[in-house]
Amino acid sequence: xxxxxxxxxxxxxxxxxxxxxxxxxxxxxxxxxxxxxxxxxxxxxxxxxxxxxxxxxxxxxxxxxxxxxxxxxxxxxxxxxxxxxxxxxxxxxxxxxxxxxxxxxxxxxxxxxxxxxxxxxxxxxxxxxxxxxxxxxxxxxxxxxxxxxxxxxxxxxxxxxxxxxxxxxxxxxxxxxxxxxxxxxxxxxxxxxxxxxxxxxxxxxxxxxxxxxxxxxxxxxxxxxxxxxxxxxxxxxxxxxxxxxxxxxxxxxxxxxxxxxxxxxxxxxxxxxxxxxxxxxxxxxxxxxxxxxxxxxxxxxxxxxxxxxxxxxxx
Amino acid sequence: xxxxxxxxxxxxxxxxxxxxxxxxxxxxxxxxxxxxxxxxxxxxxxxxxxxxxxxxxxxxxxxxxxxxxxxxxxxxxxxxxxxxxxxxxxxxxxxxxxxxxxxxxxxxxxxxxxxxxxxxxxxxxxxxxxxxxxxxxxxxxxxxxxxxxxxxxxxxxxxxxxxxxxxxxxxxxxxxxxxxxxxxxxxxxxxxxxxxxxxxxxxxxxxxxxxxxxxxxxxxxxxxxxxxxxxxxxxxxxxxxxxxxxxxxxxxxxxxxxxxxxxxxxxxx
Amino acid sequence: xxxxxxxxxxxxxxxxxxxxxxxxxxxxxxxxxxxxxxxxxxxxxxxxxxxxxxxxxxxxxxxxxxxxxxxxxxxxxxxxxxxxxxxxxxxxxxxxxxxxxxxxxxxxxxxxxxxxxxxxxxxxxxxxxxxxxxxxxxxxxxxxxxxxxxxxxxxxxxxxxxxxxxxxxxxxxxxxxxxxxxxxxxxxxxxxxxxxxxxxxxxxxxxxxxxxxxxxxxxxxxxxxxxxxxxxxxxxxxxxxxxxxxxxxxxxxxxxxxxxxxxxxxxxxxxxxxxxxxxxxxxxxxxxxxxxxxxxx
Numbered sequence: 001x002x003x004x005x006x007x008x009x010x011x012x013x014x015x016x017x018x019x020x021x022x023x024x025x026x027x028x029x030x031x032x033x034x035x036x037x038x039x040x041x042x043x044x045x046x047x048x049x050x051x052x053x054x055x056x057x058x059x060x061x062x063x064x065x066x067x068x069x070x071x072x073x074x075x076x077x078x079x080x081x082x083x084x085x086x087x088x089x090x091x092x093x094x095x096x097x098x099x100x101x102x103x104x105x106x107x108x109x110x111x112x113x114x115x116x117x118x119x120x121x122x123x124x125x126x127x128x129x130x131x132x133x134x135x136x137x138x139x140x141x142x143x144x145x146x147x148x149x150x151x152x153x154x155x156x157x158x159x160x161x162x163x164x165x166x167x168x169x170x171x172x173x174x175x176x177x178x179x180x181x182x183x184x185x186x187x188x189x190x191x192x193x194x195x196x197x198x199x200x201x202x203x204x205x206x207x208x209x210x211x212x213x214x215x216x217x218x219x220x221x222x223x224x225x226x227x228x229x230x231x232x233x234x235x236x237x238x239x240x241x242x243x244x245x246x247x248x249x250x251x252x253x254x255x256x257x258x259x260x261x262x263x264x265x266x267x268x269x270x271x272x273x274x275x276x277x278x279x280x281x282x283x284x285x286x287x288x289x290x291x292x293x294x295x296x297x298x299x300x301x302x303x304x305x306x307x308x309x310x311x312x313x314x315x
Numbered sequence: 316x317x318x319x320x321x322x323x324x325x326x327x328x329x330x331x332x333x334x335x336x337x338x339x340x341x342x343x344x345x346x347x348x349x350x351x352x353x354x355x356x357x358x359x360x361x362x363x364x365x366x367x368x369x370x371x372x373x374x375x376x377x378x379x380x381x382x383x384x385x386x387x388x389x390x391x392x393x394x395x396x397x398x399x400x401x402x403x404x405x406x407x408x409x410x411x412x413x414x415x416x417x418x419x420x421x422x423x424x425x426x427x428x429x430x431x432x433x434x435x436x437x438x439x440x441x442x443x444x445x446x447x448x449x450x451x452x453x454x455x456x457x458x459x460x461x462x463x464x465x466x467x468x469x470x471x472x473x474x475x476x477x478x479x480x481x482x483x484x485x486x487x488x489x490x491x492x493x494x495x496x497x498x499x500x501x502x503x504x505x506x507x508x509x510x511x512x513x514x515x516x517x518x519x520x521x522x523x524x525x526x527x528x529x530x531x532x533x534x535x536x537x538x539x540x541x542x543x544x545x546x547x548x549x550x551x552x553x554x555x556x557x558x559x560x561x562x563x564x565x566x567x568x569x570x571x572x573x574x575x576x577x578x579x580x581x582x583x584x
Numbered sequence: 585x586x587x588x589x590x591x592x593x594x595x596x597x598x599x600x601x602x603x604x605x606x607x608x609x610x611x612x613x614x615x616x617x618x619x620x621x622x623x624x625x626x627x628x629x630x631x632x633x634x635x636x637x638x639x640x641x642x643x644x645x646x647x648x649x650x651x652x653x654x655x656x657x658x659x660x661x662x663x664x665x666x667x668x669x670x671x672x673x674x675x676x677x678x679x680x681x682x683x684x685x686x687x688x689x690x691x692x693x694x695x696x697x698x699x700x701x702x703x704x705x706x707x708x709x710x711x712x713x714x715x716x717x718x719x720x721x722x723x724x725x726x727x728x729x730x731x732x733x734x735x736x737x738x739x740x741x742x743x744x745x746x747x748x749x750x751x752x753x754x755x756x757x758x759x760x761x762x763x764x765x766x767x768x769x770x771x772x773x774x775x776x777x778x779x780x781x782x783x784x785x786x787x788x789x790x791x792x793x794x795x796x797x798x799x800x801x802x803x804x805x806x807x808x809x810x811x812x813x814x815x816x817x818x819x820x821x822x823x824x825x826x827x828x829x830x831x832x833x834x835x836x837x838x839x840x841x842x843x844x845x846x847x848x849x850x851x852x853x854x855x856x857x858x859x860x861x862x863x864x865x866x867x868x869x870x871x872x873x874x875x876x877x878x879x880x881x
Binding site: 276 | 596
């Protein structure tokens with residue numbers, strides 16, 4: 001026995017190996033905490049950089065829409081309004097379309113192969129860079145919708161949202177390109193949530209003579225609701241933070257207007273437009289706007305995570 | 316309203332005529348002829364893979380939910396072939412209810428679990444009364460009358476299954492199909508469900524798939540023994556067929572077929 | 585007793601028909617523009633592809649008809665994405681290893697997982713703003729302001745959550761038996777991870793990481809005021825510390841130019857970007873489907 005043991009020269013762990021083990025563990029621990037460090041770093045840096053502007057304009061910054069580097073007057077209301085309006089309205093269009101599409105590809109209306117092709121195609125679209133969508137929006141979407149916008153204005157100009165003469169790029173185009181961007185996200189998440197609904201629930205409803213859509217509306221959608229909601233919130237976060245496509249098509253004007261047919265601004269498009277050339281208190285004001293954007297998307301994101309956690313235990 | 320396509324004896328509620336079912340190219344069960352009597356409990360028994368569950372699901376067109384599943388032959392219910400193109404499967408399922416292997420209550424309250432089905436079937440009477448009477452028939456009332464607003468999932472497995480039976484009874488079907496309703500349950504719950512079935516026999520026709528031969532013997536009037544064999548023209552896989560169909564007593568005491576004898580004596584299965 | 589036959593005029597059946605058509609219409613509205621979008625980008629961009637495109641510098645926008653090529657932007661995208669990967673992959677894989685292998689679901693790991701999700705939701709332009717404040721405006725990198733290096737750092741912030749997540753999830757899929765087998769013969773934890781768990785999760789981690797890189801390659805917002813843009817060839821290592829062009833920023837800049845020649849260059853760059861991103865995606869999808877199939881057998 002003794003003799004045999006000596007053949008294994010590493011039978012006793014050397015100190016060095018123990019140390020490597022400890023070093024390895026601690027390195028990975030440090031690396032994982034990088035996430036927290038970066039996250040905190042972002043929040044702190046953006047907060048402190050915006051401090052000058054914050055102490056100068058306070059909360060008035062959020063409700064005035066004067067943005068004048070010459071007079072040193074800053075208020076981000078136009079951009080904040082634009083961010084909220086474009087993201088919420090685009091979501092309003094996306095949700096029924098995305099959920100409807102998700103239902104279409106989770107039910108058996110068409111053969112499975114066709115559904116899978118549609119599903120993966122929609123997923124692929126999420127991979128298209130937003131700057132490319134912006135390019136497409138400028139050269140294809142804008143000319144395509146021009147006549148439609150004139151029509152909207154001519155017949156609905158009594159609605160404040162359509163009260164201005166359409167002139168090229170505007171908020172409504174930004175909303176439409178956001179719909180194109182969000183659709184894959186909402187569809188994919190809604191499809192996954194619908195697929196996760198246990199099959200036995202569907203059997204239960206069919207077994208007592210529920211029709212297909214009765215089953216969908218009263219059993220399947222309610223069971224998938226929390227997942228779909230979380231997906232919608234994630235999409236909302238994306239919409240609020242989306243920069244390139246929106247910047248390229250929204251028209252970038254700080255003049256406030258209720259109308260979707262006039263050029264607008266979002267916080268992110270304002271940052272993209274002005275950050276490179278700003279100096280002095282304008283930079284601080286831009287950081288202030290960035291801080292507002294960050295808080296908005298953090299709140300939405302954390303709420304989405306909370307929703308997932310709260311409802312994922314149900315089945 | 317009722318069009319009688321074929322003459323069937325009066326007490327026959329459901330009859331299979333030369334039914335074969337396949338999943339894609341795979342044939343699950345072949346050439347089944349079988350008549351189910353009104354007011355009877357009929358057991359379908361046999362080794363796994365013999366197609367008994369497939370046959371059961373075909374009786375109220377639940378097989379429609381399985382992609383590629385196709386059926387040849389006719390299933391006559393109430394004088395109508397339920398696989399006729401003009402037939403609405405939803406209508407069929409309202410008159411032939413089903414209880415599944417796994418208890419599957421809706422994620423709603425106990426009350427709503429029963430009211431839901433009744434409501435979609437256009438029930439206009441007193442819902443409270445219906446809920447109570449259904450739960451009573453399923454022998455669940457005493458256990459849950461004080462917590463009707465609790466989630467269906469708060470019940471134990473056996474109670475959940477009885478809730479599913481109550482839910483099916485509430486839509487007043489003519490036939491109740493049960494797909495191994497006790498396989499996921501403990502012996503005491505199983506016994507309770509068997510008692511429930513004896514009660515239900517007075518008003519309903521029940522067809523039950525079971526793995527448990529003692530259960531078939533205890534509850535059923537008629538027993539159909541399914542078996543699976545390799546056909547010469549097949550692709551080597553086993554195909555299910557109805558080997559013997561008779562009164563439960565005869566099947567268990569003096570089976571005609573040798574395979575039935577072997578199966579019930581436990582030689583295979 | 586009701587007939588079993590399908591009755592068209594039943595409100596239930598009318599409703600079913602109505603909603604079925606509605607979902608078909610939704611799917612059509614959702615899918616047709618998307619198909620149109622992809623074919624248009626591939627057609628319009630593809631028709632601009634010439635050999636010179638890959639070798640020339642872009643000419644400054646102006647009235648001259650020849651816009652030049654996209655060589656610096658193409659190389660720039662490769663460099664910036666590589667920098668981002670060099671930073672994000674080790675940090676992300678290391679962090680993922682901690683979460684999946686060492687942490688025991690305590691408060692710290694829950695906080696980190698939460699942080700990963702939050703960081704994934706931070707708008708990409710905020711990452712640019714952050715790097716601008718930290719690196720560009722402070723000139724901390726040897727006095728240089730806008731640089732390819734800064735751009736790569738900004739992108740790495742966007743890649744990091746993806747890499748950690750795929751590592752964490754990939755490792756969690758490795759069956760515990762495998763770990764016990766290795767630890768059971770006396771292997772230390774780090775050998776087990778490096779020699780057993782990590783290799784068996786390699787494919788899923790690699791797929792996720794590659795998809796993350798592909799996504800980062802198309803990101804524009806973090807670059808527009810960190811890496812900025814450059815019209816000139818990248819000639820040496822020192823260029824890392826200067827403004828650097830990228831396909832994404834080129835598309836942004838040239839889409840907004842009033843000149844047709846520059847617009848065409850933007851389409852050509854889009855074609856290359858979209859084609860490479862889509863092929864990476866499709867390839868990894870096929871690979872994943874293939875692995876799943878072989879596993880099942």
